[in-house]
Amino acid sequence: MLKTGFLLGAGFSKYGGMPLSCDFVIQAQNILDNRLERSYIPSREPKNLQSLVRFKDFVSDEKGREINHIEEIIKLSDQYRLTKDWDNIDKEVRDAIYEILIAAPFIMYLKDKNELYKMFDIYLRFLLIVADSEAMIATLNYDPLLELLLHTAAMSITPNSQLFHKFAEIVSFNYGIGDFSYRPLWGSSSNIDRVDILYFKLHGATNWEGCDQHGLTEVCDPLKTRAIGRCRECNMPAKPFIIYPVEEKKLNSQLSALWDTAFGALMQVEQIVIIGCRFNETDKDIFKNVNELISNNKRLVIVDPQGRQIKERIAKLNENVVYIDNGNGEGAVFEDIFCDGKTVANENFQEITNLRLRKDVQYFRNEQPSMPFFEEPVAT
Numbered sequence: 052m053l054k055t056g057f058l059l060g061a062g063f064s065k066y067g068g069m070p071l072s073c074d075f076v077i078q079a080q081n082i083l084d085n086r087l088e089r090s091y092i093p094s095r096e097p098k099n100l101q102s103l104v105r106f107k108d109f110v111s112d113e114k115g116r117e118i119n120h121i122e123e124i125i126k127l128s129d130q131y132r133l134t135k136d137w138d139n140i141d142k143e144v145r146d147a148i149y150e151i152l153i154a155a156p157f158i159m160y161l162k163d164k165n166e167l168y169k170m171f172d173i174y175l176r177f178l179l180i181v182a183d184s185e186a187m188i189a190t191l192n193y194d195p196l197l198e199l200l201l202h203t204a205a206m207s208i209t210p211n212s213q214l215f216h217k218f219a220e221i222v223s224f225n226y227g228i229g230d231f232s233y234r235p236l237w238g239s240s241s242n243i244d245r246v247d248i249l250y251f252k253l254h255g256a257t258n259w260e261g262c263d264q265h266g267l268t269e270v271c272d273p274l275k276t277r278a279i280g281r282c283r284e285c286n287m288p289a290k291p292f293i294i295y296p297v298e299e300k301k302l303n304s305q306l307s308a309l310w311d312t313a314f315g316a317l318m319q320v321e322q323i324v325i326i327g328c329r330f331n332e333t334d335k336d337i338f339k340n341v342n343e344l345i346s347n348n349k350r351l352v353i354v355d356p357q358g359r360q361i362k363e364r365i366a367k368l369n370e371n372v373v374y375i376d377n378g379n380g381e382g383a384v385f386e387d388i389f390c391d392g393k394t395v396a397n398e399n400f401q402e403i404t405n406l407r408l409r410k411d412v413q414y415f416r417n418e419q420p421s422m423p424f425f426e427e428p429v430a431t
């Protein structure tokens with residue numbers, strides 16, 4: 052039986068440079084303005100990004116107000132996809148989202164390499180904790196952040212990152228849906244040391260493909276932007292298998308089963324650690340489930356700069372709920388916990404959760420990893 056369940060929200064991925072709902076169009080414009088697409092989209096034709104920006108301008112004009120929220124843009128793209136001028140816009144918008152998520156670490160890399168390496172360190176320390184302890188992950192994010200990280204880890208072959216490299220070789224994610232799990236780049240599944248991390252992506256994932264009728268049919272390489280393929284069952288064009296957090300969250304049967312499995316597993320752990328999830332109105336379904344989980348009398352640890360407020364929001368006077376923040380409602384508490392230094396936040400975390408942070412390892416901080424898939428942009 053697993054001891055710890057991590058439940059991750061948007062704040063977890065935000066630290067890794069993944070855009071929030073209102074940042075997608077801005078990020079698309081940023082990529083186009085700086086012609087960054089030439090460095091990470093194999094085709095180097097930013098058609099989808101251009102379509103996203105054009106469509107956003109069009110619908111903002113139509114509605115007479117600025118529309119930035121990606122969920123609203125997705126919904127509108129479904130409405131306009133059969134019109135003459137916006138043929139295929141639903142697919143283009145979804146592909147643009149995918150490309151933007153893939154680009155996020157690359158944009159960080161161009162902005163400040165050291166920040167990117169520091170970010171890698173933090174997330175990998177988190178993954179080491181999950182791999183070292185009996186833990187599982189359930190996430191509300193559909194971005195490929197952790198997968199990208201493992202890819203990069205496995206591809207980085209600089210001498211000092213041996214442990215890091217080894218780690219990426221032996222760790223794989225088990226998505227808990229169908230027969231799909233994510234295999235590491237190297238190392239075989241027969242490796243006896245292999246660690247399979249249960250990783251429930253409750254809203255689907257950008258690297259999952261499926262069709263309305265047949266659900267999830269493919270788990271793709273999270274690193275590659277690709278032409279979306281066809282459903283293996285019906286040969287209809289496949290689309291990203293994502294539950295965008297639009298108003299009506301219709302879960303198809305596969306995702307419902309995934310939710311049931313994930314919450315069944317969370318019910319059995321001794322403690323749940325929630326990182327970067329604010330339990331806003333849009334997370335009502337989670338909210339309901341979390342209340343059920345608390346009633347199961349287990350410890351709930353909230354890691355968030357606003358941990359105190361969230362604690363009040365989800366469980367008044369429940370002594371099993373504890374929070375870890377930075378004391379001032381601000382700052383990157385996630386970073387403070389998983390950094391290599393000694394901080395109040397990481398000492399609190401270890402004491403409260405009984406999870407041990409590895410202090411003796413550094414991965415990227417003092418070296419420049421090779422990133423074969425990150426090319427510098429070509430000067431014009």
Ligand SMILES: [Zn+2]
Binds near residue numbers: 264285
């Ligand atoms: Zn199908």
